[in-house]
Amino acid sequence: MSETPPPPPPPDTTGDATTGVDGPDATPLRNVASECFATVLLMLAGPGLIVLTAGRVDTLAVALSFGAALAIAIGVIGAVANPALSLALLLVREISGRELLGDWIGQFAGGVIGAALIWGINDQTRAAVGSTGWDAGGFSELGSVVAAELVFTIVLIVVFLSTISTGLSTSAIAAYTGAASVIGHLVLLGISGGGMNPARSLGSALFSDTDPNALGQVAVFVVVPLGAAVAAVFVWLAIDDAEVDDTIFDETIVDRVADRVDGTRD
Numbered sequence: 001m002s003e004t005p006p007p008p009p010p011p012d013t014t015g016d017a018t019t020g021v022d023g024p025d026a027t028p029l030r031n032v033a034s035e036c037f038a039t040v041l042l043m044l045a046g047p048g049l050i051v052l053t054a055g056r057v058d059t060l061a062v063a064l065s066f067g068a069a070l071a072i073a074i075g076v077i078g079a080v081a082n083p084a085l086s087l088a089l090l091l092v093r094e095i096s097g098r099e100l101l102g103d104w105i106g107q108f109a110g111g112v113i114g115a116a117l118i119w120g121i122n123d124q125t126r127a128a129v130g131s132t133g134w135d136a137g138g139f140s141e142l143g144s145v146v147a148a149e150l151v152f153t154i155v156l157i158v159v160f161l162s163t164i165s166t167g168l169s170t171s172a173i174a175a176y177t178g179a180a181s182v183i184g185h186l187v188l189l190g191i192s193g194g195g196m197n198p199a200r201s202l203g204s205a206l207f208s209d210t211d212p213n214a215l216g217q218v219a220v221f222v223v224v225p226l227g228a229a230v231a232a233v234f235v236w237l238a239i240d241d242a243e244v245d246d247t248i249f250d251e252t253i254v255d256r257v258a259d260r261v262d263g264t265r266d
Contacts, residue, residue: 028102031079035106036113038073038081039199043114045069046185046194047130047204051118055129059189066194067182075174080160082197083107084225088157091233092247094164111203119207126209132193132201132221133214145192146224152184153196153225157232158239165240198222 046066049057073081080086086103089095095103119126134145159180163173181196188194195201201221205214233247244250 028098031099032102032106032109034077034079035081035086035103036110038069038077038079039107039110039203040114040117041073041077042066042069042081042197042200043111043118043203046200047115048118048121050130051122051127059186062189062194063182063185066185067178067180070181071174071178073174074177075171079103079106081107081110081199082225083199084153084197084229085157085160087226087229088161088232090248091230092161092236092242107199108202111199111201112206113203115203115207126207128209130193131204131208131214132195133217134192134220140191142220146220148188148191149195149221149224150228150231152188153228154232154235156180156184156196157229158236161232161236162240165236165242192221195221196225198225 046062046069049062049065070081073079080089080103083104086095086100086107090097090100118130134140134142140148156177160173160177163176168176184196185194188196193204198221201218205218205221208214233249236242237244237247
């Protein structure tokens with residue numbers, strides 16, 4: 001009697017660090033949709049909570065809501081819901097340029113859709129809270145805002161990249177990155193309104209009613225987090241076992257400087 005062949009191995013449904021439950025084979029359209037949905041969730045959880053409670057909710061609740069939404073985005077939806085996080089993934093060769101473009105389309109669309117939903121739920125009234133800015137509503141001056149946004153966005157991204165490089169599970173990556181988001185928002189909500197995310201800031205600015213004009217200031221909250229993504233990669237390289245060869249800076253002056261520091265040559 002012939003032996004019964006062993007059953008085939010179960011399919012891998014664990015996903016990976018960059019796409020969560022979608023796994024590495026998710027289609028571009030699916031990635032756009034997941035990023036859009038996740039960013040809408042983030043908008044409702046953060047700015048939505050502020051606007052729909054007329055700013056009466058405390059800072060801790062808003063920070064926890066932002067962090068929980070990001071954790072759900074990463075751990076369940078398979079998205080990062082933040083253009084700065086996607087840029088960092090490109091810089092460390094976790095995603096391609098095409099995937100970055102898809103992420104950004106979904107994220108910025110989600111930011112606008114989420115803000116529009118908040119505006120609609122709020123009786124189509126432009127809110128004076130929930131956006132980012134400076135010199136308004138008790139926020140700090142521009143220099144303090146730029147410094148704070150830069151520092152805490154770097155912290156967020158370094159935590160995110162470190163959890164990926166150490167091989168943690170998707171749920172652990174989501175939890176630690178969400179916790180870093182909570183910490184950042186606890187500090188930033190009183191300084192700038194809590195940015196660290198260009199899609200969130202742009203969406204809120206489009207439907208805000210603040211003085212000075214949030215839309216006129218939003219460029220800072222787009223450029224600074226994206227610049228922080230680049231800086232965060234270098235901080236991550238300094239504290240992690242990763243090498244410049246693992247990033248898009250391979251075979252550049254950055255790589256040559258790193259080789260000199262290490263006393264090695266390619």
